[in-house]
Amino acid sequence: MSRGPWHVAVLMGGPSSEREVSLNSGKGVADALESRGHRVTRIDLDKDVALKLSAAQPDVVFNALHGVPGEDGTVQGMLDLMGLPYTHSGLVTSVIAIDKELTKQALVPHGIPMPVGKIVACETLYDGDPLPRPYVLKPVNEGSSMGVAIVRDDSNYGSPIARDAVGPWQLFPSLLAEPFIKGRELTVGVMGHEAMGVTELQVKSGFYDYDAKYTAGLTQHICPAQIPADIAERMKQLAVQAHALLGCKGVSRSDFRWDDEHGLDGIFLLEVNTQPGMTPLSLVPEQAAANGMDYAELVERIVEEALSLSESRSEVCQ
Structure with missing residues (x-):
């Protein structure tokens, strides 16, 4: 070439x-x-x-x-x-990967661990919680943690969620509800069919939302992540497997939560990004740099x- x-x-x-x-x-x-x-x-x-x-x-x-x-x-x-x-990635892969529910349907039958969730009509949230708290509400097909809310017992959303509480339920007719996975936020870039590395994301306050991703100083990137070798290797394997199963091309990035109290059983894939960011704060360029590229x-x-x-x-x- x-x-x-x-x-x-x-x-x-x-x-x-x-x-x-x-x-x-x-x-x-x-x-x-x-x-x-x-x-x-x-x-x-x-x-x-x-x-x-x-x-x-x-x-x-x-x-x-x-x-x-x-x-x-x-x-x-x-x-x-x-x-x-x-x-x-191409058309079919992009259609599936942007949709978090379709992604689960494609990956979970092949043994990829992902949180068990369900689609809920936002109107029903004002009557009661769809899952035991804490749980996460997120749009089905948005990236960069846009419109994500963590509903906890001590949240100011109310119980049940109040109609005037500010959140994604005011912007979307339905949302994906998932159990909140406690623990650590990690991500793995894949280029071709090889994992680039594992990065841990330590947010100074709150969670890894849009502002934390793209505002300098709000999140510390630890690359390579300081985690046990078997955990890092398993995440790399899962990221490469997800990349292949979805038919990703070029670069993808798989985001994980790891409950470190449960070892290998505490690893959960959250989503696969088919077009990771390429900004100065982005994770894939950072992992490439760690590999000398x-x-x-x-x-x-x-x-x-x-x-x-x-x-x-x-x-x-x-």
Whole structure:
């Protein structure tokens, strides 16, 4: 596979709740590619995105979008129809991985441990708790811990939750309810079919929500995580297995909770992110750096795999 130079269209921004994160990811990716001598066209996703891509005629598209519609299969389907190679996972994988319930249906039968949850209509939350407290409420298809609430006995939401209490139940018609897994927050990046490492996320206050992820100083990243070797190895195995079962391409990131009082039985996969952030605070670039791979090399590796997969498909179709 040629190292280029390539013409890369970097898709970023868009209308999702994670727009600012995507713009930061896209800028980092575009700057890195330009620093390596590649031609870059930066495209902020809007209704004219197909026309802009057609005019640009790139060799490959770097999908730096986060959330809907860039991570749920919508953009992937458009790029497939246009015949443009693109980074990260394809249409089917994106549809499944963005949906936390579909992800469970795909992974749990293969032995991947995930919290047992259920979809609840938000209107029912005002009548009573769907699970014993503490429990977690989260949107089924949002990323970056958007709209997540932990309902505890001492929470100020009320018991049952009050209609005027501020929370995700005011924004979504239904939510996924899961038991709260106490313990430690960890994450594993996967590139190709190899785990990049295990990072522990220690939040200074509250939990690992959107602000904690993207505000400097609110969360300490410990990479590599200071955990027993068998726990780290098991998380790596589960992350690689989930990556393969879902059909992920390029880079994915699997998020875990670990109840350290229960050893290997305390590991639970929460979700698989098919398009991890590429901002200065993001976890995958940090794990790559711990393995001796700088940011620009990481970006090039992701683009290179997308081009290689495209060439392989073309050869099969000939």
